[in-house]
Amino acid sequence: MLKIKNLTKVYGTFKAVDNLTLDIEEGEIFGFVGPNGAGKTTTMKMVSTLLNSTEGEIYIDGLDISKNIKQAREKIGYMPDFFGVYDNLKVDEYLEFYGNVAGLSREQIVAVSDDLLELVDLKAKKSSYVDSLSRGMKQRLCLARSLIHNPKLLVLDEPASGMDPRARVQMKEILKELKKMGKTILISSHILPELAEICTTIGIIENGKIVIKGPVEEIVNKISSGNNTIKIKLVESNPNTIRLLEEDPLVGNIYENGRILEIEFNGDEEDTFKLIKKLVNKEIPIVSFNHIERNLEEIFMKVTKGGEE
Amino acid sequence: MNPILKKELKIKMRSWKVVAVMMIYLLALGGLILLMSSNIFMGYGSGYGIRPEEISTIFIFIVMAQLGLILLIAPATTANSISGERERGTLDLLICTRMSSLSLVVGKLLASIAEVVLLLIVSIPVLSIIFLFGGISLSNILLIFIFYVITAILFGSIGIFMSSFFKKTTTSTIMSYFVTALLAGGTVFIVLAMEVFYFRPNGVSGFLNSFPKILYLNPFVVLLGVLDSFMGQGMLTDIFGLKGSTKLIVINMLFSIITSMILLYLSSIKINPMKGLKSKNK
Numbered sequence: 001m002l003k004i005k006n007l008t009k010v011y012g013t014f015k016a017v018d019n020l021t022l023d024i025e026e027g028e029i030f031g032f033v034g035p036n037g038a039g040k041t042t043t044m045k046m047v048s049t050l051l052n053s054t055e056g057e058i059y060i061d062g063l064d065i066s067k068n069i070k071q072a073r074e075k076i077g078y079m080p081d082f083f084g085v086y087d088n089l090k091v092d093e094y095l096e097f098y099g100n101v102a103g104l105s106r107e108q109i110v111a112v113s114d115d116l117l118e119l120v121d122l123k124a125k126k127s128s129y130v131d132s133l134s135r136g137m138k139q140r141l142c143l144a145r146s147l148i149h150n151p152k153l154l155v156l157d158e159p160a161s162g163m164d165p166r167a168r169v170q171m172k173e174i175l176k177e178l179k180k181m182g183k184t185i186l187i188s189s190h191i192l193p194e195l196a197e198i199c200t201t202i203g204i205i206e207n208g209k210i211v212i213k214g215p216v217e218e219i220v221n222k223i224s225s226g227n228n229t230i231k232i233k234l235v236e237s238n239p240n241t242i243r244l245l246e247e248d249p250l251v252g253n254i255y256e257n258g259r260i261l262e263i264e265f266n267g268d269e270e271d272t273f274k275l276i277k278k279l280v281n282k283e284i285p286i287v288s289f290n291h292i293e294r295n296l297e298e299i300f301m302k303v304t305k306g307g308e309e
Numbered sequence: 310m311n312p313i314l315k316k317e318l319k320i321k322m323r324s325w326k327v328v329a330v331m332m333i334y335l336l337a338l339g340g341l342i343l344l345m346s347s348n349i350f351m352g353y354g355s356g357y358g359i360r361p362e363e364i365s366t367i368f369i370f371i372v373m374a375q376l377g378l379i380l381l382i383a384p385a386t387t388a389n390s391i392s393g394e395r396e397r398g399t400l401d402l403l404i405c406t407r408m409s410s411l412s413l414v415v416g417k418l419l420a421s422i423a424e425v426v427l428l429l430i431v432s433i434p435v436l437s438i439i440f441l442f443g444g445i446s447l448s449n450i451l452l453i454f455i456f457y458v459i460t461a462i463l464f465g466s467i468g469i470f471m472s473s474f475f476k477k478t479t480t481s482t483i484m485s486y487f488v489t490a491l492l493a494g495g496t497v498f499i500v501l502a503m504e505v506f507y508f509r510p511n512g513v514s515g516f517l518n519s520f521p522k523i524l525y526l527n528p529f530v531v532l533l534g535v536l537d538s539f540m541g542q543g544m545l546t547d548i549f550g551l552k553g554s555t556k557l558i559v560i561n562m563l564f565s566i567i568t569s570m571i572l573l574y575l576s577s578i579k580i581n582p583m584k585g586l587k588s589k590n591k
């Protein structure tokens with residue numbers, strides 16, 4: 001559905017997007033995660049025909065967008081990270097306007113706009129002025145707008161940014177609905193856990209490059225395995241324990257804090273079991289043994305820690 | 310109907326701005342007429358009577374003043390057309406659609422023209438008195454109105470062009486008025502400066518051998534020229550030592566239309582991020 005090949009965008013001497021290659025299948029929900037300035041918006045703008053690439057190609061539904069701009073634009077529904085609305089325009093007129101812009105007839109617009117307002121839960125606001133809506137409502141309306149011409153591909157740049165938790169849940173529900181409708185979605189966020197819930201695939205981007213990508217579970221497992229922390233509490237501080245642990249090749253750094261030890265451990269669950277068995281066999285006086293699973297937030301921080309430069 | 314035009318009209322009709330502009334416009338026009346007439350009627354009181362050439366003077370003055378108002382309004386309604394959408398954060402939403410950027414630009418221009426035409430229409434009652442005494446035919450008046458509209462198209466296109474090339478509305482507004490002043494004032498200034506340069510002691514008249522081409526671009530000059538020829542006056546002769554004719558205004562309108570088309574085309578290319586500048590095909 002969406003094929004990005006060796007995409008590069010250079011601003012002056014700065015590479016905002018660096019030789020990025022991506023392939024999104026029809027019906028896939030691709031979560032684009034990365035810290036500020038990673039190049040998410042730049043990539044999405046190039047996909048949405050709003051920015052010329054320096055290098056590389058983009059295909060939507062098999063169409064090279066640089067050669068078939070108009071057809072490509074008909075297939076894309078784009079929701080920018082920042083956008084505005086017009087004063088003196090009502091919600092239904094807003095949709096009508098963008099419907100007109102998309103070349104729809106009046107009947108077509110009438111036929112879809114009620115459904116769209118229903119989908120984004122703004123039916124009650126139909127006759128309100130758009131600039132009087134709350135931020136979350138405007139975002140939902142903008143999403144409805146991006147759907148008006150029934151595009152196959154949705155490009156959503158942080159659709160839930162600035163929303164309160166409740167509104168985020170609502171946005172998630174809408175996205176799930178869109179997934180059911182068979183849309184292909186490219187969605188960006190800073191927040192990995194949020195995306196993990198709705199996406200089928202995740203790509204983490206940093207400094208314009210995809211650091212890692214794959215199906216959600218795979219990504220989560222891949223990053224979290226081999227990066228565990230084990231926390232052990234002993235009856236009393238015991239130097240033998242540390243020596244014993246250091247012998248194990250899977251153990252990394254050990255942090256000692258009184259009778260509590262924090263151990264970096266690069267093994268899977270089987271390895272963890274073996275480690276416990278060894279410690280117990282050597283009669284190390286363990287009070288508690290905790291396998292700390294990193295959450296997605298931490299994984300994200302870890303994978304993208306190079307961003308602060 | 311162009312969707313941009315439709316939306317602009319809808320929004321404009323709801324805003325108080327249009328009404329305010331209309332009121333100010335009518336007040337300015339009415340004020341000018343009153344001012345001019347009071348001078349003449351004061352003359353009447355002193356026993357000279359109203360002379361036809363005085364009515365003609367008012368007529369010419371008002372026709373020129375109306376042009377001046379259009380030159381003020383046309384750039385104002387378009388200098389924010391594209392940059393305003395950009396600043397508001399709605400431009401991208403229009404570009405990533407199947408609508409061509411030429412439609413966008415043309416829609417913006419039409420909305421501006423509609424506003425000018427509206428002003429012209431509401432000014433008709435005020436002007437009709439003057440036109441009644443002006444002593445020129447209906448078809449001549451029609452020509453003047455067509456000239457107004459075409460001038461609005463040119464200066465509207467200049468505003469749109471600046472609005473697409475400059476990111477900020479402020480810059481775009483300044484540049485639009487700069488070009489407007491250049492065409493409406495600068496051209497005359499250049500010619501008058503030439504006059505000083507080639508000053509002849511035997512008077513101003515006839516210092517130029519032929520009509521300077523640059524004055525074809527000046528809307529005031531060509532309008533004055535055509536009024537001269539309609540009314541058998543010689544105001545252009547007084548200023549430049551040149552004879553006015555309908556040819557001036559026709560050439561000027563052709564220039565306006567061609568220039569507007571070029572400006573709109575360039576604007577549409579500038580707006581579309583995927584066109585122009587760079588085309589790499591492998």
Ligand SMILES: Nc1ncnc2c1ncn2[C@@H]1O[C@H](COP(=O)(O)OP(=O)(O)OP(=O)(O)O)[C@@H](O)[C@H]1O
Nearest residue numbers: 011016034035036037038039040041042043081190
């Ligand atoms: N017009 C521009 N000129 C120069 N540099 C730019 C321009 N637009 C973006 N950049 C740079 O490109 C990099 C990528 O920006 P981009 O907006 O794509 O990041 P992002 O991943 O969307 O970040 P965020 O999470 O903050 O939205 C940034 O370092 C930014 O400074």
Ligand SMILES: [Mg+2]
Nearest residue numbers: 040041042081
């Ligand atoms: Mg961004």
